[in-house]
Amino acid sequence: xxxxxxxxxxxxxxxxxxxxxxxxxxxxxxxxxxxxxxxxxxxxxxxxxxxxxxxxxxxxxxxxxxxxxxxxxxxxxxxxxxxxxx
Amino acid sequence: xxxxxxxxxxxxxxxxxxxxxxxxxxxxxxxxxxxxxxxxxxxxxxxxxxxxxxxxxxxxxxxxxxxxxxxxxxxxxxxxxxxxxxxxxxxxxxxxxxxxxxxxxxxxxxxxxxxxxxxxxxxxxxxxxxxxxxxxxxxxxxxxxxxxxxxxxxxxxxxxxxxxxxxxxxxxxxxxxxxxxxxxxxxxxxxxxxxxxxxxxxxxxxxxxxxxxxxxxxxxxxxxxxxxxxxxxxxxxxxxxxxxxxxxxxxxxxxxxxxxxxxxxxxxxxxxxxxxxxxxxxxxxxxxxxxxxxxxxxxxxxxxxxxxxxxxxxxxxxxxxxxxxxxxxxxxxxxxxxxxxxxxxxxxxxxxxxxxxxxxxxxxxxxxxxxxxxxxxxxxxxxxxxxxxxxxxxxxxxxxxxxxxxxxxxxxxxxxxxxxxxxx
Numbered sequence: 191x192x193x194x195x196x197x198x199x200x201x202x203x204x205x206x207x208x209x210x211x212x213x214x215x216x217x218x219x220x221x222x223x224x225x226x227x228x229x230x231x232x233x234x235x236x237x238x239x240x241x242x243x244x245x246x247x248x249x250x251x252x253x254x255x256x257x258x259x260x261x262x263x264x265x266x267x268x269x270x271x272x273x274x275x276x
Numbered sequence: 277x278x279x280x281x282x283x284x285x286x287x288x289x290x291x292x293x294x295x296x297x298x299x300x301x302x303x304x305x306x307x308x309x310x311x312x313x314x315x316x317x318x319x320x321x322x323x324x325x326x327x328x329x330x331x332x333x334x335x336x337x338x339x340x341x342x343x344x345x346x347x348x349x350x351x352x353x354x355x356x357x358x359x360x361x362x363x364x365x366x367x368x369x370x371x372x373x374x375x376x377x378x379x380x381x382x383x384x385x386x387x388x389x390x391x392x393x394x395x396x397x398x399x400x401x402x403x404x405x406x407x408x409x410x411x412x413x414x415x416x417x418x419x420x421x422x423x424x425x426x427x428x429x430x431x432x433x434x435x436x437x438x439x440x441x442x443x444x445x446x447x448x449x450x451x452x453x454x455x456x457x458x459x460x461x462x463x464x465x466x467x468x469x470x471x472x473x474x475x476x477x478x479x480x481x482x483x484x485x486x487x488x489x490x491x492x493x494x495x496x497x498x499x500x501x502x503x504x505x506x507x508x509x510x511x512x513x514x515x516x517x518x519x520x521x522x523x524x525x526x527x528x529x530x531x532x533x534x535x536x537x538x539x540x541x542x543x544x545x546x547x548x549x550x551x552x553x554x555x556x557x558x559x560x561x562x563x564x565x566x567x568x569x570x571x572x573x574x575x576x577x578x579x580x581x582x583x584x585x586x587x588x589x590x591x592x593x594x595x596x597x598x599x600x601x602x603x604x605x606x607x608x609x610x611x612x613x614x615x616x617x618x619x620x621x622x623x624x625x626x627x628x629x630x631x632x633x634x635x636x637x638x639x640x641x642x643x644x645x646x647x648x649x650x651x652x653x654x655x656x657x658x659x660x661x662x663x664x665x666x667x668x669x670x671x672x673x674x675x676x677x678x679x680x681x682x683x684x685x686x687x688x689x690x691x692x693x694x695x696x697x698x699x700x
Contacts, residue, residue: 206360207360209355209356209359209360210356230421230422230425233421234420234421234422237417237418237419237420237421238418238420240417240418241415241418246415246417
């Protein structure tokens with residue numbers, strides 16, 4: 191449930207950062223580069239998703255992430271922890 | 277590699293408070309339409325003067341869609357670059373597209389390496405930064421990574437060079453209120469020296485933060501205090517009731533080109549740039565200097581190979597500042613002597629407000645437009661001139677054919693500039 195919620199948030203952010211992309215083009219196994227994102231767009235997707243989810247995660251945590259799936263996993267892990275601690 | 281190649285203007289574009297393209301801007305000049313009004317109240321901290329000539333109702337996407345002779349691909353590229361960018365970048369893209377199109381560079385252009393780009397702008401991201409500060413204080417982690425690009429003035433260089441595939445020299449220049457003229461002068465030098473064939477010079481919108489506005493009020497430079505209920509009367513260049521400049525917003529862009537390149541491409545000069553002067557007073561303060569301004573005007577004429585009697589019209593700096601207007605009036609008297617009775621003067625700032633960094637480019641466009649169309653725009657609020665030896669335009673436009681014009685811009689820090697333009 192949380193992972194789906196996080197993916198939904200990330201999807202909305204991607205559409206905002208990359209206005210040429212339609213939501214149905216975004217699949218979790220894709221990477222952002224394939225959707226036309228440059229390195230700054232990718233950083234922005236991470237930062238905006240964190241803000242939407244009210245999370246503060248060191249950017250280094252995303253260093254090994256290669257696709258949307260990986261990003262959603264890191265966000266979800268931290269999101270679950272924050273929900274539990276609240 | 278110096279050449280004697282002539283340099284002219286082959287394209288112009290603008291987004292301003294009195295017109296979102298050159299054609300509507302010119303119509304406003306002729307009819308004396310002013311963009312100065314009371315600014316809508318916001319929840320933002322109130323500053324003590326809320327009169328300005330702001331760009332209102334600007335839609336980036338609609339502005340791009342209005343270009344009929346620009347390819348769909350170029351429009352999409354422009355939208356991608358500007359859609360999420362600050363307002364200042366968006367207006368720069370729109371005015372640059374108009375100028376580029378006007379110069380017919382979309383389908384017939386020099387090699388990328390032979391095109392230069394000068395962004396005439398300083399501190400143009402002040403309000404963008406000011407708006408982010410309260411959020412940043414709470415959550416610095418959420419600052420957009422794009423900020424590192426966008427707070428730099430040279431972001432404009434990156435964006436415009438990508439849009440127009442410009443690979444010659446490119447940089448940003450500042451010169452306080454003379455920034456626009458400094459940009460045109462540097463562009464002229466690049467073309468004249470043969471370093472590029474075409475140079476895009478873009479004057480950026482001064483998007484002042486409330487703090488910047490209050491600073492101008494506190495230093496005594498900004499007017500409007502006596503006219504809070506009559507904003508249309510607040511900007512009064514060379515009138516005895518002037519009390520300081522009124523803030524204006526405009527993005528303005530000109531394409532400078534060598535005569536050889538223009539001929540090769542089959543385009544005409546809208547006007548030729550004949551000469552210029554850029555000199556300093558050696559002064560850290562805000563006060564202008566009669567000798568420095570007179571010297572700039574005479575040096576520009578000297579470089580153009582013209583005498584004072586050749587000049588028909590001056591688009592003055594005329595900011596509505598009591599000391600500034602008095603100083604410029606004296607400097608014109610000193611430089612032009614008896615010829616002042618044959619020399620027409622107006623101030624575009626009376627209609628557009630003081631567009632600060634872009635003012636020089638806005639006023640060059642106004643000068644070229646009046647020269648091409650044979651008129652001089654009114655000095656709408658000039659009721660009692662500060663002196664009786666100069667020939668100021670009245671409160672209505674006049675029909676007037678002229679060949680040689682000068683455009684002045686003077687900035688804090690003793691920066692004096694004059695440009696000489698000739699009809700083609």
